[in-house]
Amino acid sequence: MKTVTVRLRALAFVWASLLVLPPPTVWSQQPASPMERYRKLEFPPTEENFDKGWQDRVTLEYEIINFADLASLRIALKDENAFVRSMAARALGIRADKDSADALAELVQADPEYMVRIRAVEALGYLKMKPEAIELAKKDRQLGVQWAAKIVAGLLTSDIDYAAEVRQAFASGIKREVMGAAKVGERAPDFTVQTLEGKSFKLSEVLGKQPIAIYFAVFDG
Amino acid sequence: MHQQAQLRLKKDEVEKLGAAAYVVLAMDRYRAKVFKEENLLLSRGEGPFSKEKSLVFATALSDPAGHASALYGVSRRCVRWGSWVENHPTWFVIDRRGILSYAAQPTFATPTSYVDDIDRVLDELKKAAR
Numbered sequence: 001m002k003t004v005t006v007r008l009r010a011l012a013f014v015w016a017s018l019l020v021l022p023p024p025t026v027w028s029q030q031p032a033s034p035m036e037r038y039r040k041l042e043f044p045p046t047e048e049n050f051d052k053g054w055q056d057r058v059t060l061e062y063e064i065i066n067f068a069d070l071a072s073l074r075i076a077l078k079d080e081n082a083f084v085r086s087m088a089a090r091a092l093g094i095r096a097d098k099d100s101a102d103a104l105a106e107l108v109q110a111d112p113e114y115m116v117r118i119r120a121v122e123a124l125g126y127l128k129m130k131p132e133a134i135e136l137a138k139k140d141r142q143l144g145v146q147w148a149a150k151i152v153a154g155l156l157t158s159d160i161d162y163a164a165e166v167r168q169a170f171a172s173g174i175k176r177e178v179m180g181a182a183k184v185g186e187r188a189p190d191f192t193v194q195t196l197e198g199k200s201f202k203l204s205e206v207l208g209k210q211p212i213a214i215y216f217a218v219f220d221g
Numbered sequence: 222m223h224q225q226a227q228l229r230l231k232k233d234e235v236e237k238l239g240a241a242a243y244v245v246l247a248m249d250r251y252r253a254k255v256f257k258e259e260n261l262l263l264s265r266g267e268g269p270f271s272k273e274k275s276l277v278f279a280t281a282l283s284d285p286a287g288h289a290s291a292l293y294g295v296s297r298r299c300v301r302w303g304s305w306v307e308n309h310p311t312w313f314v315i316d317r318r319g320i321l322s323y324a325a326q327p328t329f330a331t332p333t334s335y336v337d338d339i340d341r342v343l344d345e346l347k348k349a350a351r
Contacts, residue, residue: 045297050309057297058287065286151255162249169286180294184324188315191289193245193282196254201282203289208319211240211349213342215224215279216295216308219248219256 034063035076039084046083055179064091065170070099077103082113089116093123094166105133114142121145125152126163147219165194188212224310224327226276227339234343238350242279247287247296247308257281312342316349323349
């Protein structure tokens with residue numbers, strides 16, 4: 001009698017568990033990692049997607065830099081997708097992952113895509129490692145890589161941890177709903193950035209006092 | 222850099238208007254500093270700016286995570302050197318009341334189109350100063 005009761009209880013437990021637990025299809029649906037989602041972006045960062053999906057690119061960049069695990073980033077340095085390799089190199093530099101220095105130096109020298117070589121050389125600059133790879137990059141066949149190497153070479157000798165500053169800026173996060181909030185005819189949205197001396201600059205502190213011209217620039221534009 | 226170089230030529234006019242000029246770079250502070258203090262781009266060749274040490278008179282600001290740039294809708298919208306991390310170059314003018322009165326994206330359509338771009342910005346600054 002006791003055995004039957006135990007069996008019935010066990011059966012009831014299994015039955016109850018089946019009711020409570022999600023179906024097996026849901027068990028296998030782990031949330032995709034930020035790098036995986038970046039790989040599958042609907043509008044990857046190419047010329048033709050200039051105006052499309054930029055909010056997704058920004059959001060995922062924040063997620064990757066803030067949360068992607070280092071192991072997945074290191075693996076992504078070998079991804080077949082150049083945009084993924086490029087983003088992984090950038091994130092590993094900002095995250096100051098010194099264990100990636102060899103792999104990044106290899107990318108600087110051998111990656112067929114120059115955008116990857118640029119991000120890899122910038123990452124080495126943040127790490128303050130592999131000066132020989134940065135030196136080689138100054139003679140890269142692409143002007144953009146030479147340019148990046150020339151600029152980041154100065155990071156090697158700097159006492160300031162610029163990667164830490166970038167990490168701190170990303171750590172503040174970003175809300176998707178504020179992206180593109182600036183509209184002509186409306187109050188200029190406030191923002192906080194850094195002066196070259198490392199002090200905080202808040203637009204609202206100068207707003208409404210004088211006319212202001214702001215140019216959001218690229219290095220060569 | 223061309224836009225900033227051209228703006229610097231009009232520095233007196235900007236100052237006469239009592240206006241402030243800022244240039245925001247979605248880059249770390251180190252690279253923003255190089256942008257402000259070194260004439261890497263236009264020092265090449267024999268151009269009119271080739272002998273100048275710095276071409277930027279606007280206050281340079283570093284936006285390393287591109288937060289301000291995203292707020293202003295210009296972030297990660299420009300493929301530069303085959304990559305995506307730069308801003309879409311854009312001018313904004315804000316009037317004395319703090320209202321955004323002008324936004325324009327330079328086309329870089331001709332070697333001298335930035336001259337017109339800056340003239341337009343100055344016109345808008347004049348209106349914003351009223």
